[in-house]
Amino acid sequence: MVIWITGISGSGKTTVATRVYEKIKQQKKETVFLDGDQFRYIMNNDLKYTLDDRDTNAIRMTRTCKILSDQEINVICGANLTSQKYRDWCRDNINNYFEVFLDAPMDVLKKRDIKGLYKRAFSGEIDNVVGVDIPFIKPKNPDLIIDNSKDLSDFSGIIETIIDSSKILL
Secondary structure (H helix, E strand, O other): OOEEEEOOOOOOOHHHHHHHHHHHOOOOEEEEEEEEHHHHHHHHOOOOOOHHHHHHHHHHHHHHHHHHHHHOOOEEEEEEOOOHHHHHHHHHOEEEEEEEEEEOOHHHHHHOOOOOOOHHHOOOOOOOOOOOOOOOOOOOOOOOOEEOOOOOOOHHHHHHHHHHHHOEEE
């Protein structure tokens, strides 16, 4: 099974995906976690953040998830897919694909801004930021939408909702 947790930067993808992974891994050892930033690192950081490079990274990540899933390895992926075509590809090509969209409005994301990404983008210091100068296209048909507009210290409810909704057998 592939549980793909997507959303714009600051929506909580890494935090939520890590906790989902930790919970599932306790009972299903054949589970791996892929994070978008870590994935870029293991691929030698050879890509920038242009839309073309984001597409290349999406192709790499979606194919990696398929290969692992085909070998009956569960994948918890926390990464943004900029284009609906890659989400559709996953749905069409990965057995037991479950997509979670963490939705949070830009005003909340600008306040969180853990990496300082939005501050730098809105000041013109950097470009190629999804939600600023690269449009964020919300998923058309995610299996689960989670409103993550509140600052949470306890994610247990979200984690349980994802695990229960995905129907992964623990």
